[in-house]
Amino acid sequence: MTSLTGLNEEIVRSMSIGAVFSDFVGKINSLDFHRNADLLVAASEDDSVRLYDIANAKLLKTTYHKKHGADRICFTHHPSSVICSSSYNLDSTGESMRYLSMYDNRCLRYFKGHKERVVSLCMSPVNDSFMSGSLDHTVRIWDLRVNACQGILRLRGRPTVAYDQQGLVFVVAMEGGAIKLFDSRSYDKGPFDTFLVGGDTAEVSDIKFSNDGKSVLLTTTSHNVYVLDAYAGEKRCGFSLDPSPNTTMEATFTPDGQYVLSGSGDGTLHAWGVYTAHKVASWDSYIGVVSCLKWAPRRLMFAAASTVLTFWIPDDSDSSTLPEHTSQ
Numbered sequence: 543m544t545s546l547t548g549l550n551e552e553i554v555r556s557m558s559i560g561a562v563f564s565d566f567v568g569k570i571n572s573l574d575f576h577r578n579a580d581l582l583v584a585a586s587e588d589d590s591v592r593l594y595d596i597a598n599a600k601l602l603k604t605t606y607h608k609k610h611g612a613d614r615i616c617f618t619h620h621p622s623s624v625i626c627s628s629s630y631n632l633d634s635t636g637e638s639m640r641y642l643s644m645y646d647n648r649c650l651r652y653f654k655g656h657k658e659r660v661v662s663l664c665m666s667p668v669n670d671s672f673m674s675g676s677l678d679h680t681v682r683i684w685d686l687r688v689n690a691c692q693g694i695l696r697l698r699g700r701p702t703v704a705y706d707q708q709g710l711v712f713v714v715a716m717e718g719g720a721i722k723l724f725d726s727r728s729y730d731k732g733p734f735d736t737f738l739v740g741g742d743t744a745e746v747s748d749i750k751f752s753n754d755g756k757s758v759l760l761t762t763t764s765h766n767v768y769v770l771d772a773y774a775g776e777k778r779c780g781f782s783l784d785p786s787p788n789t790t791m792e793a794t795f796t797p798d799g800q801y802v803l804s805g806s807g808d809g810t811l812h813a814w815g816v817y818t819a820h821k822v823a824s825w826d827s828y829i830g831v832v833s834c835l836k837w838a839p840r841r842l843m844f845a846a847a848s849t850v851l852t853f854w855i856p857d858d859s860d861s862s863t864l865p866e867h868t869s870q
Contacts (some may be wrong), residue, residue, distance in 0.1 A: 549798050553842065554813050555823040558857040560843075561599035562829075562850060566590070570847035571629075572615045573834045577667065579621040582838075582845055583644070585612035591626060593644050596838060596845075599853055605647045610637060614663040616672070618686060623650070625672055625686075627660035639663070639674060641686060655682055655691045662702040662749075666726070668709030675701035681714055683729065693730060699745050704758075706751040706772075713758060715746035721758065721770065737775030739768055747790040752799035753839075757816060759802060761793045767804050769816050779819035784808040786831045794837045794844065803844060805832030811846060828852070 568587030575582050580597040584590075591612050593603040611629025618625060622645040628638055638656035640649050653674075662675035670686040681701045683693040695701075699717025705726070706712070712729070714722045719742050722733035739746075744764035751758055757778065758770045765783040770776065779802075783791060786807030793804035801822060803813045809830050813823040827846060834847040844854050 549796055549800065549842065551815070551822050553856050554796070554801055556856045557813075557823070557825070557844070557854045559828060559852050560855040560857070561853040563592075563594075563601065563852075564850045566849055566851065569849050570834055570851060571613050572663075573836050573845055573847055573851075574616045574624075575836060575838050575845075576617045576621055577619075577839055580841070581617070581621055583615055583617060583624050584834075584847065584851055585615035585626060587611075587629070589629075591615065591624065591642065591644070593622070594851075596841065596843060596853065603644050605642070605644065607640075610640065614660050614674075616663050616665050618665055618670075618672075625653075625663060625665065627663055627674065629659070632657065632659065638676070639684075651686070651689060653684055653689060653691070655694075656680065661700055661747075662704075664704050666705050666709045667707055671709075671726070673703045673705070673712060675703045675714070695724075695729070700747075700763075702746045702749045704749045704751055706755045707753050708755065711755075713749055713751065715749045715760060717743075717745065719743045719746075719762075721746075721749075721760070721775070723772075735775070737770060739770070739777070742766055742768070748792045750793075750795060752795045753797050754799050757795070757799055759793055759795055761791055761804065763790065765791065765807065767793045767802065769802060778816060779814065781812070781814055783812075784810075789831045789833045789848075791831070791833060792835045794835050796837050797839055803835060803837065805835055805846065807831055811835075 582594040584592045613629045614627040637652045639653040641651040656676040658677035660674045665672045681695040682691040697716045702715040719739040721737040723735040744762040748761040760768045765785045768780045769778040784807035811825045829848045829850040832846045837844040
């Protein structure tokens with residue numbers, strides 16, 4: 543697999559499917575790449591958590607979580623440990639999230655507190671803190687080493703959260719298109735800045751910082767994608783997607799922050815230039831409407847998923863056929 547150097551429009555346009563994993567039974571709920579290791583984790587409606595070696599396009603491990611399910615997922619700093627939110631049994635146990643060891647399939651800790659489903663989950667890039675946003679209208683700040691949450695923000699609507707790459711700032715998107723920025727070390731003092739996504743008051747289903755911290759990427763429940771200047775809050779560009787009534791879509795930055803990729807409700811994938819605001823590429827996803835989409839942090843590769851997981855890599859050929867699946 544090619545390393546990440548000199549990404550440009552030609553390379554983006556050349557991306558094509560290099561591996562397919564089609565052995566899921568149900569929709570894939572979320573994906574996460576490890577920041578430093580060549581690993582990807584996927585959580586699915588079939589209650590599975592699956593760990594992949596992305597350098598060799600190989601499934602390493604599958605664990606099943608029938609009691610709580612597997613909804614949102616993210617890596618901790620350790621390559622074989624993840625945080626996974628529960629799909630069900632929240633009311634009976636209150637165990638909204640679990641700290642899991644993929645190495646020996648053990649639950650290292652339960653995190654209790656959220657009363658409704660967790661819809662956003664992210665790990666601090668610098669320490670053992672992580673954040674969760676829930677349909678119970680709270681954002682909770684946690685520490686991997688402690689069961690109880692360390693802080694609560696009570697907000698309107700469906701809160702979506704993300705840390706910047708330095709772990710100094712986190713962003714919360716909430717009802718009415720409001721985007722609030724907090725200092726991670728003094729979030730209890732309230733946001734230090736608030737932006738509004740002009741004209742679109744739909745709830746934000748996903749939010750991400752670019753690696754350089756200069757841009758914020760939003761995907762809304764009204765099927766729009768926006769890139770905002772992270773300092774001034776101004777809209778750099780915005781793109782409309784075909785609607786998909788039953789799927790919440792995700793967009794992703796390339797690691798250099800120059801391009802944005804997104805799925806669409808017609809089963810296509812698209813790439814745009816952030817600073818030019820023009821479309822760079824469109825592809826057939828081959829797997830229907832893509833609900834999960836993430837570019838690998840250190841590779842010329844992105845992962846796209848529906849009920850099938852695909853790895854996309856640069857390809858100089860013009861082949862339009864779907865590669866053989868490599869799941870087993």
